[in-house]
Amino acid sequence: MSFSGDVKRELSEHVGSARHCLIAELAALICACGQMSADPPCLEVHTENEVPYKKTFTLLQKAFTIKSLQEHHQEGGGWSLKITEPAEILTVLSACGLVQRTADGWRLEGAPEERITERVCCRKAYIRGAFLGSGSINDPNKNYHLEFVLEQKEKAEKVRELLQSFGVEAHVLSRRRFSKEIYVTYLKDGSQIADVLNIMGSHASLLRFEDIRVVKDVRNKINRQVNCEAANLDRVISAAVRQTEDIQLIDEMIGLDTLPKGLREAAEARLAAPDASLSEISIRLGIGKSGVNHRFRKLLEIAESLKKNQE
Numbered sequence: 001m002s003f004s005g006d007v008k009r010e011l012s013e014h015v016g017s018a019r020h021c022l023i024a025e026l027a028a029l030i031c032a033c034g035q036m037s038a039d040p041p042c043l044e045v046h047t048e049n050e051v052p053y054k055k056t057f058t059l060l061q062k063a064f065t066i067k068s069l070q071e072h073h074q075e076g077g078g079w080s081l082k083i084t085e086p087a088e089i090l091t092v093l094s095a096c097g098l099v100q101r102t103a104d105g106w107r108l109e110g111a112p113e114e115r116i117t118e119r120v121c122c123r124k125a126y127i128r129g130a131f132l133g134s135g136s137i138n139d140p141n142k143n144y145h146l147e148f149v150l151e152q153k154e155k156a157e158k159v160r161e162l163l164q165s166f167g168v169e170a171h172v173l174s175r176r177r178f179s180k181e182i183y184v185t186y187l188k189d190g191s192q193i194a195d196v197l198n199i200m201g202s203h204a205s206l207l208r209f210e211d212i213r214v215v216k217d218v219r220n221k222i223n224r225q226v227n228c229e230a231a232n233l234d235r236v237i238s239a240a241v242r243q244t245e246d247i248q249l250i251d252e253m254i255g256l257d258t259l260p261k262g263l264r265e266a267a268e269a270r271l272a273a274p275d276a277s278l279s280e281i282s283i284r285l286g287i288g289k290s291g292v293n294h295r296f297r298k299l300l301e302i303a304e305s306l307k308k309n310q311e
């Protein structure tokens, strides 16, 4: 199963005991997957997957007594729950803060009233329900991405606001899907995604996510280090090649014997070990690195002036 599927399965087993939390999570699921029709009256929660469907069913059963609740499952057509008794629809939607009174009756609101998500526990429950009904998360082995796909901007903004109340900065963008405008609340930061898993109460998935993140971080650090060392090595080699060329030039033109003792020793040490680093040469000569550096600079100056005389 996908990482996203694992998170959802874990969240489906997470059922709060307080009624306010059950209602908040149910409100999120109705916002994500609910539809209202007036004639005949019907509140339908339709999901592509079984997990959010089962959770909706459990929440409805625990928080209400609904006689007109019907279950439908069509092969390839997803799952749906229908409430057909107007009084029962109104009870559920009023409890979830999702009823808008209109001139000719009432309709389903885009996002619930503030009171539904006033408590911290209920905000967590709402985010959990929104994820079950509209969310997905990428396998952290690939890239960090968590999103909620919703049909109205108001709904996407509601999720963004609730995440923000926990210090998680998500973004909302609109996208076209099947010639319909949809709104996506998304985040791409690994540590913030870990925070969201924690907020939703998806603790087993959070541990797995963090394990993968630690391994990835270590791997990235090693890669950076290897690249950095390779760059250093390139510098060491190109400096050594240059020094060897200079010394060979000096040897051909005036002979290494003509050099003062210190310079001659440095020149011979370089010729004996063309790919040694400055530190290795300094150990060989028994002098400090800056001393070796100084001698090579002198040799370079001599080679430069010989080249100039040659021209």
Ligand SMILES: [Zn+2]
Binding pocket: 018, 020, 021, 022, 024, 119, 120, 121, 122, 123, 125
């Ligand atoms: Zn609560």
